[in-house]
Amino acid sequence: MTPDVTPDPLNQPLIALRGVTKRYGVGAAAFQALKGIDLEVAAGDFLAVMGPSGSGKSTCMNILGCLDVPTTGAFLFKGVNVEGLDRVQRSLLRRRYLGFVFQGFNLLARTTALENVELPLVYRGEPRKRRHDLAMAALDKVGLADWRDHTPAELSGGQLQRVAIARAIVTHPDVLLADEPTGNLDSERSIEIMQLLTDLNRASGITVLMVTHEAEMAAFANTIVHFKDGRVGGVETLRRPGADGA
Amino acid sequence: MLLTTILLSLREIRRHMMRSFLTVLGVVIGVSAVVTMVTLGHATTRSVQSQISGLGSNLLTILPGQGMGRGGGAQAAQPFKIDDVDAIRGQIGGVTSVAPQVQAQATAIRNAANWTVTVNGTTGEYLIGQQWALASGRVFSAAEEQAGKSVCIIGDTVKTNLYADDETIGTTLRVGRVSCEVIGLLAKRGQSGIGGDQDNTVIMPFRTVQRRFTGNRNVQFVSIAVDPRYDNAPIRDSISALLRERRNITGGKADDFTILDTKQISDALGNATAQLTAVVTAVAAISLLVGGIGIMNIMLVSVTERTREIGIRLAIGATADEVLMQFLVEAVVLSSLGGLVGLALAFVACLGLSIPLKMPFVWEPQINLIAFAISAVIGVIFGYFPARRAAALDPIEALRHE
Incomplete structure (x- = not known):
């Protein structure tokens, strides 16, 4: 069922956007959100996307998350053209390769931390025991193993985002997409979350794509891409992927 | 996968007891009404027939004159x-x-x-x-x-x-x-x-x-x-x-004489009570239909209420079919549970009513089975439309929904 997306032997970038545009609506009401994006992300990179609101960074993230497709241009994930996949294939692609972290946490209410983390495994058809083990391992990684039986209402903001991160990494995804993951947190919790994401990027080799408007948070990334008016305004490379320091 | 979906939907139902209860209330009432009416109707028919056969089986009584009773034409005949x-x-x-x-x-x-x-x-x-x-x-x-x-x-x-x-x-x-x-x-x-x-x-x-x-x-x-x-x-x-x-x-x-046949009378009365039962059952069946529409309404509201949840599920890799299946299974499990509760209610009602009505209580597996099957089918029919709506949601829109 999973689309045939095998690791690319030619060492292509993990993600490549080529001349991607996105237009919403038609006629006079049409809105050009992306006006031609060219971007490459290597496996293991930690990329921060910055830009004012309306600059197209969220639209771009939706396309990178396979939730949306470009109007024109190509989005290659591991060399496969995602714009040519149908809805089901993109679902399966998300299930297999992607993990999502949202600004608003987006955990299921009245559902324990453990059950929330198990959810992606349910859709992968993992047996009960393995679901439990993998979810516990993920919760352990974010330091919340002891909170497994708590529902979102009983957890603090920082803890909620950790549970959400555990849910995103429980399937060992290639890419973690984080949309303003610290937007709802105070600076102390924000830094904890950023350290967690950095650790996951360094230790587990997960490629992290993060949208943020806080320069302090973007500084944790290896690369910062600045969006401006539907185009890439500039790329800052802070450090090489896998390099130590910072 | 289906078993997992059923377990998940049971979990969902347990987490939202109030919502689930309100959703199936119509089916509970409908099923219990139908089963109670049919059971009591059959009991009435049986008791009428046994009273008539108590007059003697296969008896013919011949009276002079036309018409039942001793008055009227009997005088002249x-x-x-x-x-x-x-x-x-x-x-x-x-x-x-x-x-x-x-x-x-x-x-x-x-x-x-x-x-x-x-x-x-x-x-x-x-x-x-x-x-x-x-x-x-x-x-x-x-x-x-x-x-x-x-x-x-x-x-x-x-x-x-x-x-x-x-x-x-x-x-x-x-x-x-x-x-x-x-x-x-x-x-x-x-x-x-x-x-x-x-x-x-x-x-x-x-x-x-x-x-x-x-x-x-x-x-x-x-x-x-x-x-x-x-x-x-x-x-x-x-x-x-x-x-x-x-x-x-x-x-x-x-x-200028009349032959009364107890068997004829018994059959006629039996038919009359059977017809009455059918009419009352039809009325009760309407309440079952209304119950189904109630499920659909609340499921539709529930889809709107749960838009974000659907968005989350789609984002983490659920396919549209899986979301459709989830909602459909939830509807079927809900209405089946409602059906079971309805059967239990009907059992209690029939047992309780048989005493003041002086009728024997007989639990009839057939009507219970039919009513349960209907409640499950109602789940499929009235759950499908809301489920399709849920599955058709755009994950980006759904995640943005407050």
């Missing part, structure tokens, strides 16, 4: 004579007993107590035809019948009111102006569906009642028991033909 009874006995096959009857009201007096009874003049054959056993004593001998002796067999109500616990056999009872010896006591028979207390009777030889009570040689009606191996209808027809001949009714003229 020529009464039967004992020859008619003998003719039926002699010429009609397939009957087990033919008994003439004359009735009168009289006051029975014993010691200081008196009691109004129905005096029934007939033959021993009557009790055979009615399958009416004696509690004690004996029936009339042929000689007593022939001679018109003053002997009587009393019913249970008469004994209760005049004798209490005293011995009855061998005593003398005054009935009207006649003193008669009690030779038998009838077994208790109870209320009949029509005609009141059957046990308030004093049975005497046919000639005795003619001579001492009615004062003429008329036979008021003839009781015939049909051999259960034979069908009632052809026997009814041949009796009718015989009587028409004896009473000189020719050509297109109407009968």
Whole structure:
């Protein structure tokens, strides 16, 4: 069922956007959100996307998350053209390769931390025991193993985002997409979350794509891409992927 | 995967008890209404039929005149004579007993107590035809019948009111102006569906009642028991033909007598109650339909309410089909659970109502099974539309939904 997306032997970038545009609506009401994006992300990179609101960074993230497709241009994930996949294939692609972290946490209410983390495994058809083990391992990684039986209402903001991160990494995804993951947190919790994401990027080799408007948070990334008016305004490379320091 | 989906939907239902309860309330009420109506309807039909068969199985009663009862045309019509009874006995096959009857009201007096009874003049054959056993004593001998002796067999109500616990056999009872010896006591028979207390009777030889009570040689009606191996209808027809001949009714003229058939009455009443049951069930079924629409409404509201949840599920890799399946399974599991609760309610209701309604309670697996199946089908039908709407949601829009 999973689309045939095998690791690319030619060492292509993990993600490549080529001349991607996105237009919403038609006629006079049409809105050009992306006006031609060219971007490459290597496996293991930690990329921060910055830009004012309306600059197209969220639209771009939706396309990178396979939730949306470009109007024109190509989005290659591991060399496969995602714009040519149908809805089901993109679902399966998300299930297999992607993990999502949202600004608003987006955990299921009245559902324990453990059950929330198990959810992606349910859709992968993992047996009960393995679901439990993998979810516990993920919760352990974010330091919340002891909170497994708590529902979102009983957890603090920082803890909620950790549970959400555990849910995103429980399937060992290639890419973690984080949309303003610290937007709802105070600076102390924000830094904890950023350290967690950095650790996951360094230790587990997960490629992290993060949208943020806080320069302090973007500084944790290896690369910062600045969006401006539907185009890439500039790329800052802070450090090489896998390099130590910072 | 389906099992997991069912388990997940059960978990969802448990997490939102209030919402789930409100969703299925209509189905609970609908299922319990249908099952209760059908069960009680069947019980009514059965109890009506058993009351009528209590009158005696396969009994034909022939009255002079047209129409039920003793009034009206009976006056004008020529009464039967004992020859008619003998003719039926002699010429009609397939009957087990033919008994003439004359009735009168009289006051029975014993010691200081008196009691109004129905005096029934007939033959021993009557009790055979009615399958009416004696509690004690004996029936009339042929000689007593022939001679018109003053002997009587009393019913249970008469004994209760005049004798209490005293011995009855061998005593003398005054009935009207006649003193008669009690030779038998009838077994208790109870209320009949029509005609009141059957046990308030004093049975005497046919000639005795003619001579001492009615004062003429008329036979008021003839009781015939049909051999259960034979069908009632052809026997009814041949009796009718015989009587028409004896009473000189020719050509297109109407009968001046009536043949009442307990089987016919029982069938007719059975049909009437069955029809009534069907109508009431149809009304109850409408409430089941309304219950289904209720499920759809709340599921649709629930899809809107759960838009974000659907968005999350889609984002983490659920396919549209899986979301559709989730909502559909939830609807089916919900309405099936509602159906089960409805069946339990119906069980309690039928059990509780059978006591004041004085009807036997019979749990009928068939209607329970049908009602449960319908509740599940309602889940599929009315769950599909909301489920499709949920599956069609755009994950980006859904995640943005507040």
